[in-house]
Amino acid sequence: MPTLRVATYNIAAGQNPDPQAINRLFTEENLDLIGVQEVDRHTRRNPYDMPAAIAGTRYHAAFAPAIPVMGGDYGIALFSREPLLNVTNHHYTHFGEEKRVYQHGVYEVAGTPLSVYNTHLSFETPALRQLQVAELTAAMHADPIPRQVLFGDFNMDQSRQEWDYFDSALRRANGGAGGWFDTFNGRDAGMQSFAIDNILATPNIQLSQVRVPSRILSDHQLLAATLIL
Incomplete structure (x- = not known):
């Protein structure tokens, strides 16, 4: 199986991330496909094309402003060893201080299409995140491609029960068989849970070899997993 x-x-x-260090981390972890959140492009604080700099010569980048x-x-951005097909960007109709988006593309794996989603949900309230999850899962349910994976910083920081907003059939890398990983390494007195980053997959995909590398390049840790299609 692929x-x-x-x-x-x-x-x-x-926090002015180091794109070359991030690229090295992706390479060291032998990653094929990555969903990334909090990405700048040509801002005054980061005056360059950050997606292109992170991609380097190893990855293709798809950016969603x-x-x-x-x-x-x-x-947010998706990085992949081979170009993603049919990439689209979608704004949520419900949002807080900042507009939020999810992106979608298709990745071919040995002739098998994989539907790929990436998102960064709002930080304000569980109720707002629940509305955004409803929009996102409606799109996933309408997707004709049966194998789907979702990357994201979901900001579900008040309770692990917030993950119940998602379809219970979806498999979780964080909070799955390997237990919970506190992927936020910063300090925030308002947070009750620090396991806020996740990879979710449809039941026809197996998740294995879930790990959080110790390298610190952000106030979040990278969460990695193997998908068996």
Whole structure:
């Protein structure tokens, strides 16, 4: 069966991330496909094409701008060894202080299409996140491709029960058979749970070899897993 090594990673654009170090981490982890959150492009605080710099020569980048920031764009991005097909960006109709997006593309794995989603949900309240999850899962349910994976910083920081907003059939890398990983390594007195980053997959995909590398390049840790299609 085809396998993919995948990850999700919030790189904290406001903290001037090192794109070369991030690329090295992706390479060291032998990643094929990565969903990344908090990405700048041509902002005053990061005045360069961050997705292209992280991609280097090893990966292809697909950027989804969420909001304008400091003369440029801020959003999320997908990185892949082979180009994603049919990439689209979608704004949520419910949002807080900042507009939020999810992106979708198709990745071919040994002739098998994999539907790929990436998102960064709002931080304000569980109720707002629940509305965003409803929009996202409606899109996933309408997707004709049976194998689907979702990357994201879901900001589900008040209770692990927030993960119940998702279809219970979805498999979780964080909070699955390997237990919970506190992927947020910063300090925030308002947070009750620090396991806020995750990789979710449809039941026809097996998740294995879930790990959080010790390298600290952000206020989040990279969460990696192997998908068996």
